[in-house]
Amino acid sequence: MDEARTTGGAGAELLRRRNAASVLRSLRSDGPASRAELAARTGLAKATVGTIVGGLEESGVLRELEQVRSGDRGRPAVRVTLEGGRPVGVGFEANVEYVAAVAVDLAGAVRLRRTRPVADVADVADALCGLAAEVAILLAGDGLVPVGATVAVPGLIEPDDRTISWTPNLPLAGTAVAEGVDAAFGWRDRVRVSNDADCGALAELHHGAGRDVEHLLYLTGDVGIGAGLVEAGRLVRGARGFAGEVGHLLLGEPGAACGCGRRGCWEASVGLHALLERVGMAELATPRETAEAIAAAALEDPAVRAGVVASGEWLGRGLAVVCGVVDPSVVVLGGYFAPLGELVLGPARAVLTDAFAAPVQVAPELRVGALGTEAAALGAAERAVAGVLAGHTDLP
Numbered sequence: 001m002d003e004a005r006t007t008g009g010a011g012a013e014l015l016r017r018r019n020a021a022s023v024l025r026s027l028r029s030d031g032p033a034s035r036a037e038l039a040a041r042t043g044l045a046k047a048t049v050g051t052i053v054g055g056l057e058e059s060g061v062l063r064e065l066e067q068v069r070s071g072d073r074g075r076p077a078v079r080v081t082l083e084g085g086r087p088v089g090v091g092f093e094a095n096v097e098y099v100a101a102v103a104v105d106l107a108g109a110v111r112l113r114r115t116r117p118v119a120d121v122a123d124v125a126d127a128l129c130g131l132a133a134e135v136a137i138l139l140a141g142d143g144l145v146p147v148g149a150t151v152a153v154p155g156l157i158e159p160d161d162r163t164i165s166w167t168p169n170l171p172l173a174g175t176a177v178a179e180g181v182d183a184a185f186g187w188r189d190r191v192r193v194s195n196d197a198d199c200g201a202l203a204e205l206h207h208g209a210g211r212d213v214e215h216l217l218y219l220t221g222d223v224g225i226g227a228g229l230v231e232a233g234r235l236v237r238g239a240r241g242f243a244g245e246v247g248h249l250l251l252g253e254p255g256a257a258c259g260c261g262r263r264g265c266w267e268a269s270v271g272l273h274a275l276l277e278r279v280g281m282a283e284l285a286t287p288r289e290t291a292e293a294i295a296a297a298a299l300e301d302p303a304v305r306a307g308v309v310a311s312g313e314w315l316g317r318g319l320a321v322v323c324g325v326v327d328p329s330v331v332v333l334g335g336y337f338a339p340l341g342e343l344v345l346g347p348a349r350a351v352l353t354d355a356f357a358a359p360v361q362v363a364p365e366l367r368v369g370a371l372g373t374e375a376a377a378l379g380a381a382e383r384a385v386a387g388v389l390a391g392h393t394d395l396p
């Protein structure tokens with residue numbers, strides 16, 4: 001009897017959470033609405049929507065907007081909008097040159113951002129855990145409550161979304177990163193780990209250069225190169241979650257040495273270090289600063305310009321293969337590609353346009369990312385709030 005009652009209570013709780021999530025998703029994707037409009041959008045009863053809206057208003061996640069006339073008869077309808085409130089998803093990125101953090105609220109607004117350069121890759125894990133501890137204190141100071149955290153890393157992650165199985169350019173492995181960030185927030189087994197290109201693709205889709213795109217290929221641009229693929233608005237992950245692992249496909253100059261220990265990988269020809277070697281310039285504190293310096297030098301120096309063109313052509317050759325397989329309508333190029341813009345996209349586009357045999361195959365549009373090096377952390381934060389928006393995680 002007691003057990004049946006408990007089960008019933010848990011079931012009702014689950015249903016309430018799912019219904020609340022449905023209202024939150026509707027407001028996030030389709031904008032402000034009256035209670036009656038929300039009932040029509042979600043298929044929930046008006047009374048149910050009324051109760052959910054009341055509860056969400058109390059927790060500061062929603063607020064009422066101006067009154068609008070609902071017609072000649074009846075009371076004016078009050079529309080509600082997402083306010084964001086106190087719950088935030090926290091996204092982190094661990095990369096070769098930096099660690100970053102972004103916190104996003106339920107309305108999608110960025111509430112905190114921090115980036116720290118890292119001089120030595122051996123220190124990346126410690127730098128990330130230090131940043132997580134700092135972020136936990138800053139969020140608490142602002143009255144914000146983290147509902148989850150995701151760490152974006154350039155590598156392969158096990159299907160448990162927590163265990164790092166392969167990061168050729170970074171000394172990260174196993175669950176140590178997830179456990180370290182868990183500890184910073186006083187959690188157990190809550191932090192998730194995700195591929196950085198998958199996170200970057202989600203960020204550009206929701207916040208950046210891919211907002212109007214259904215079939216998107218996102219390419220990270222750092223020392224390593226990875227792809228995140230969005231098909232009909234959803235992330236494509238593949239059988240083991242390794243879809244988009246394009247950096248170590250043998251699409252580069254055959255002799256070029258790669259961080260993975262082999263030769264000929266695509267990222268050994270189009271990664272940031274390959275470009276630096278071609279143009280004979282030194283690396284600065286961040287990929288953005290380095291790329292901005294190269295872009296400025298290319299305007300003056302034909303040898304630098306030729307190096308950037310060579311990188312762009314290798315980019316186009318690899319993209320021709322990848323795009324021939326997945327047929328995206330738009331390719332968004334993130335990381336160091338963005339400050340170089342047309343200097344690198346132009347030669348890539350020329351190679352790509354010539355690559356297809358059938359006249360009906362049109363090369364995808366190439367765009368630079370709008371979010372820079374923040375993309376992966378922002379997308380990781382989106383993944384961290386996704387649990388609330390899917391009804392899996394309760395609001396604090």
Ligand SMILES: [Zn+2]
Pocket residue numbers: 247248258259260261262265
């Ligand atoms: Zn490789």
